[in-house]
Amino acid sequence: QQQVRQSPQSLTVWEGETAILNCSYENSAFDYFPWYQQFPGEGPALLISILSVSNKKEDGRFTIFFNKREKKLSLHIADSQPGDSATYFCAANTGGLSGKLTFGEGTQVTVIS
Template identity: 80%
Template sequence: QQQVRQSPQSLTVWEGETAILNCSYEDSTFDYFPWYWQFPRESPALLIAIRPVSNKKEDGRFTIFFNKREKKLSLHITDSQPGDSATYFCAASLYNQGKLIFGQGTKLSIKP
């Protein structure tokens, strides 16, 4: 059973557009949601994270929107740049348990 789901599997947008990556989860007790990005032949790196005490987290061009009632969140990347091309992973966990559960990833391609 996939506890964290991501859509779409792949996404292509033009440079300058806003990319929207979606994530949903099963366990309502999850209380920490980081997004990681991974470039080809590199390891995942933390991009941005949110806890359910807020419904929005912004860091530059990257914003997480969180809907606790629907158990959904999304990552918005505004003014997309070719350097944003990577695979993005949504993850979830219980704050006091450490183990992250990852989604299947969204491969984002930005066309110049």
């Protein structure tokens, strides 16, 4: 069973537009939600993260909006650039020494100019 789900599977936006990537989860114990960015042929890399005590986290053009009651979060990429074309993974964990992450299926973003 997929505990973290993402939508859409793929997304194409024009340069300068805002891309919105959605994520939902089932486990109420999840309290940390990182987003990882992956370019073709590379491993994922941390982009931005949020703790469940917050409802918003900004880092430059990237913003996470978090709704604990609905168990949903979204990643907004403002002023999208061709260099943002990548696959984005939403992940979650419950804390603890293992640091284990549960990943969603990913959203492939293509930015066209």
